[in-house]
Amino acid sequence: MIRNRRIFLWAGLMALFLVSRAGAQWQLSLDTYTGQNNNLLRYYNPVADAIFSPQLEIACLGAQTRFYYNYDQIRMIENNQYNYSVQQAGIDFMAGNEMKLGHYLGVNLNRRLNQPDYDYFDYWKAEGAYNFKYFPADRVMLTGEIATFYKNFDEEPAWNHLETNLNISGSIFLPTRTTLRMSLFGLLRDFSAYTTQDSVSTTAELSTLWQLVGVIRLAQSFGDRVGGYSDFLYRYNPSEGNPYQVEIAAFSPIDDYFGYKGYRWTNALKWKVSPQIWTKISGAFYENIYLDRPVYEFDFESGTWTTDANDNYIMLAENRRDRGYNIGLSAGLAFRKIFNRAANLEIIGSFDYSHNDSNDDYFVYNDRSFGLQIRYDLQW
Numbered sequence: 001m002i003r004n005r006r007i008f009l010w011a012g013l014m015a016l017f018l019v020s021r022a023g024a025q026w027q028l029s030l031d032t033y034t035g036q037n038n039n040l041l042r043y044y045n046p047v048a049d050a051i052f053s054p055q056l057e058i059a060c061l062g063a064q065t066r067f068y069y070n071y072d073q074i075r076m077i078e079n080n081q082y083n084y085s086v087q088q089a090g091i092d093f094m095a096g097n098e099m100k101l102g103h104y105l106g107v108n109l110n111r112r113l114n115q116p117d118y119d120y121f122d123y124w125k126a127e128g129a130y131n132f133k134y135f136p137a138d139r140v141m142l143t144g145e146i147a148t149f150y151k152n153f154d155e156e157p158a159w160n161h162l163e164t165n166l167n168i169s170g171s172i173f174l175p176t177r178t179t180l181r182m183s184l185f186g187l188l189r190d191f192s193a194y195t196t197q198d199s200v201s202t203t204a205e206l207s208t209l210w211q212l213v214g215v216i217r218l219a220q221s222f223g224d225r226v227g228g229y230s231d232f233l234y235r236y237n238p239s240e241g242n243p244y245q246v247e248i249a250a251f252s253p254i255d256d257y258f259g260y261k262g263y264r265w266t267n268a269l270k271w272k273v274s275p276q277i278w279t280k281i282s283g284a285f286y287e288n289i290y291l292d293r294p295v296y297e298f299d300f301e302s303g304t305w306t307t308d309a310n311d312n313y314i315m316l317a318e319n320r321r322d323r324g325y326n327i328g329l330s331a332g333l334a335f336r337k338i339f340n341r342a343a344n345l346e347i348i349g350s351f352d353y354s355h356n357d358s359n360d361d362y363f364v365y366n367d368r369s370f371g372l373q374i375r376y377d378l379q380w
Helices: 002-019 116-121
Strands: 025-037 049-061 065-076 084-097 101-114 123-137 140-153 161-174 178-191 194-197 201-204 209-222 226-236 260-272 277-290 315-317 321-336 343-358 365-379
Touching: 101 116
Parallel strands: none
Antiparallel strands: 025 049, 025 365, 049 065, 065 084, 084 101, 101 123, 123 140, 140 161, 161 178, 178 209, 194 201, 209 226, 226 260, 260 277, 277 321, 321 343, 343 365
16 A cells, blocks of 8 residues: 555656646755764653654746655664655645735645554645735735645544644844844644444544744844844644644654644854855754643653552643753855856754753753754756
8 A cells, every 4th residue: 555655656746747848947956964863752761873864856847837746754773663754746836926926826745654663643645835925115025824734644534634824924124134023823723523433333523723823033134144033932722732642651753733832932143154164053942831741650760650559640740841942053065056057065064952851750851963964956
């Protein structure tokens, strides 16, 4: 079944390319990351591993269309039960690109495949989106998008859902080379009905989820070579929590944004040392309040959760609450128009450190990662 679906995705991609008009341009993008992560699962007992992540995208560019195929893979060298891949094929239509107004439509099909231990997270996703950009005044820009997708899980029909995301952003560009942007996102997820088979066949449905996300960003350019930004995100989430959490301490390949509420404050500063070399430092502080995720007593010596006389888990708090920070350092070296062609190569080195505090000691941890990323783009 999986092999047939892979063939279908490749066949669909080739059909899209074959119907593209003659004379269109092609674009090839290669992106690889190789690195080391010291705490893959982000909990008290760190599991370290090397990570290799190749990504390939090939696109056919027409006058007002863009056909593309993307393949992304995450591979852990020793803990390969967490490996997965994502394939995507789609088309974007440039519906208009006037001086003050630009907008486009896009549709795509996604396929995620996990290893056998986590194949219940395998899914198909079909998505459509409309995006616009409007300049009502010289120093003002409005952008917006509405996107709807349907996600179908192979083995968990209770998780099948239709989700709609709506966002609107306004940006003001000041003469001081300052940009102020305010954004509002609305998300709504409606689960499909599913049938359970016990002694009697019954139909059930998970509760509808919704949330609002607000973001304020202040960006500043300090001359021609230095720039930075600070943004604050707040997530208001009255929903019932992450429906994908299948066990008390299960590793979830999907960090679902409906699983928590809270804030994140991010700051970054970038220095363009020369036309080819840049460096960047970033930092973030956050608080996540997890929904429908109690804190249970854990015996760290035996590595098990404590139970009472009735064999029930001992609850210490109704909801897990995390606070933490992360710091990132990176530098890049870029080569433009290699061999006088429309080809770009960029090499990026990065180091990240994060610390997480929690009212659940199971999730008090440190994490360090470093790696090398190579990007190559070619257009012909």
